[in-house]
Amino acid sequence: MKKTLKLQTRLTIFVCIVVLIALFITFFTIGAQTSRSIREQEKSTALQTAEMVADAPIVPDSLENGKDQELREYTSQVQKITSTEFVVVMDMNGIRKTHPNPDKIGKRFTGGDETKALKGHVHISTASGTLGKSMRAFVPVYNKDGKQVGAVAVGITINEIDEIISHSLRPLYFIICVSIFVGVIGAVIVARTVKNIMYGLEPYEIATLLQERSAMLESTKEGILAVDESGKIKLANAEAKRLFIKMGILVNPIDQDVNAVLPKSRLKQVIETKKPLQDRDIRINGLELVFNEVPIQLKGQTVGAIATFRDKTEVKHLAEQLSGVKMYANALRAQSHEFMNKLHVILGLVQLKEYDDLGDYIKDIAIQQKSETSEIINDVKSSVLAGFLLGKQSYIREQGADLDIQCDNVIPNAADPSVVHELITIIGNLLNNALDAVSNRPKKQISMSMRYHEKQLHIEISDTGSGLSAEDQTKIFEQGYSTKGKNRGFGLYFTQQSMENLKGQMIVTSEKNEGTTFSLRIPYESKEEQHD
Template sequence: MVAITSRSRSLAGQLLVLQLAIIVVVLVAVAAVSLAQSAATFNRVEGRRVAALGEQLAGNPLLRDRLTRPAPRETIAPLVQNALTQAGVTSVTVADGRGRVVSSTNPTLVGSPVVLGDPRVAQGRSWSGELETNGSRELVAQVPVLGAREENLGRQLGVVVIGEASPTWSERLVGASSYLFTYLGIASALGVIGSWLLTRRIKRQTLGLEPREIAGLAEHREALLHGIAEGVIALDPQQRVTLINVVGRRLLDLPEHCLGRSLAELRISGRLRDVLAGAGSGPEARDQVVVRGGRVLVMNRMTVDKAGRRLGSVTTLRDRTELARLEQEIGSFRSTTELLRAQTHEFANQLHTISGLIQIGEHDEVVRYVDALSRHRASLDLTVTSRIHDTAVAALLMAKSAVAAERRVELRISERTGLGRLAPDVAADIATVLGNLVDNAVEAVAGGRDGSPGTTANTTGDAWVEVELRQDASSVEIVVRDSGPGVAPELAQEVFTHGFTTKAAEGGERGIGLALTRLVCTRRGGEIAVTNTGEGAMFTARMSVPHEREEAR
């Protein structure tokens, strides 16, 4: 029942109880310190007073004279009573030189040995301090009585003991209770007011949620973040990481303790930093392609605002690497379809030409036309197969040649081309890189011939794409040149990171073909780069293929 009550208590009630408890503890501590200081003050002030009274009584000539006579009790009692009345102390006691009490305000002590606080008092030294006598504790001053006459000069005649009863703790507390209760009431009122103001402030900062509701939200958030398959990362306005789930940390290759650290501290730069920070993309960024740690990531960023105040941003990440590879496989089927469609179109045109020649009776011209087509096809086949011995790569170039011809682009094979047979996995990677580069080059050249906005192609010459493949003992180099508009210098270093094609010259983003191309080259221990020639762009890709040539043989 107690646990249920404590859980159901509101935040204001918890703060009030806590502050009142703190106030009570502080007041008790202050009271204890005050009482301790009061005791120290009493001992200091009253100690000086009883010491002075003892010295005054011990220096009384009448007391000295009567201590040297027989039966001093009757003669000293008036002096003791007079000192008690005038000084207002608790007790006055006089002992003779043998240490026996001869007179005291407490008659029960007469005749008994005097209790000394310090043995040196019997040797003529004064002493003051607390001493317990007859069950009560007193602040006592013990002063020796020294002879002043010639016959007893300097001899100790006795001891004067002046006592002042020390007040108990309860008496001191009762004496201070009037202002302690006042302080407690004032402190309680201030605690209630302060608790109410603090509660209002905390309520505003926590959007009116109680602690158990905040804890529930935190638990739900953790379950949600770690239960989704996508990566999530949140940044504050200073670009510090405020939230990230396990998937996001894995995709971005961040350390385990990255919360609270800025993008600069995490060494995130380039395209990834621009997307996360929203540089140049406005409050929202949709389907931004970024390459990070060998992965193709698709990122969506949204800025978070509250009441016109920027709170930061949240970015989701999806790993599209496998999807990109599947897209390339689908692209190969699409290329085959395009090849068949282009060949169908080409064959249809040739048949129409042959049919027209027959209809007008030019039979000899039909023979010459068919011979020319046969020689052209044989020449192309011979050019490709004589220089490229790997059937997969050769077939790819034959297909790309037909597609390029349909778009009025000439696909050339460089005279320096030479490629032997390759292992199947190596041939597949080379076909992926070569196919992407040729597609981008044909797209760029065809766009320039069509007069697309923003292109600067040389329209006075023919549209062409040239492929050069070179192979040595440990690597394969692919060079694709074109007569297109080229790549803008500012994009030359970022074109692969952004996932642009050569259409980037027109300002448009075209998927992840070049990003995947770079991944394949990197995985094969190579690299890819782009430069502008006098006539267009030149992409150079290099991949390491150790010992695979020999295995293929």
């Protein structure tokens, strides 16, 4: 695998390159501007010096009267004061009258750029002379009568100008070096900061992690919906979109307001209260869902919320399978214990040689077992429901209570198998509640009656428990409410949900110390009547 530079190294190099480019551009821009400014300043100095000398009365007078010594002294002073390289006065023939080098006096001015000045024109040029290449300003000299008698040339060598420019740029060199040093340090700090923000991960590691997380979200069997702090949907996995389609929601949920897509969602409430809502059942367009909604907190701040939800039908199938396994295991255990107890009695009677009593005991067991079993099997045509009732009866007997099951007539098999599953949920939860109610009572009696009449199934379950107060009767069907302690209060809630699914009615009758009775009336179409 080809090795690549780490993110921190790449960021450091990149920032350093950007800083260096910016500094070099700045340096050359400022350098060019400074050079241009100094050259213009030197031109102005040379021209002003030449004009000053040309206007001095001593210059035309010396040219006309031959006072060369006085003229040399004057130009030498001007040259020192203005720090120019040379101040040359020439006559109309271009013969030098003054020059920094005395050997050049009396000789013709060199460079060829003096011609314009001798013709009365002021100009500035760059040319090579006896002192090297220089920038020269030329100004004609006129006498009192306005007649041109010569010209003045003031020069500054190019080397001197370059030295002035270099001297002016020295602080800039220092600033550039300091800026490069600071830029490199800043690049390292920026790279480390970015690295820390990304939790020390390299880009390819982040990409891999993102792909893995995305695959996990898309493959989960629960719908996942995430919203930001304003309630806009930012994430919806494949299962969530599938359930949306099943609910008849065909719009793309991303960036939509969650309440517009799911009016029954409470994600905005979760964001405001910062409290989760768990195991909440909602129905949307005929589809029942189990919702869990929790806030998303980052560094102590609530930045959004996430909901996980699943089709309740699938959850109920799983719950029914689990409860069925548990129910049959409990029934087998109860029957095993009951059978062992009876074997102990039989063994005791055999050892005592009470054979007459042994015969009567075995006969009573056989009659009782045949009576209980045959009545339920003969009257309840659904083998699933009959097996459930037999198992429940054995389990309750093992717990020290009695369950009396009476069928006023034959209970036919249901045309819809899902009705039987709902009935098992309803009867199972009510019998469990009745068993809890009589567990601490001297008389532990539970009775159940069933009757089928005109496509209606009537069920009544009574117990000899302590009963319910008026306040409890109004709250017992609320999710999480229980008089038995924490982490309870789901049985009657699910019973109510199943009753609503079957479009049945349930009446609770109870008084303190008088027990409780649940009366149910459920629409029930038999399998035989459907075929007829």
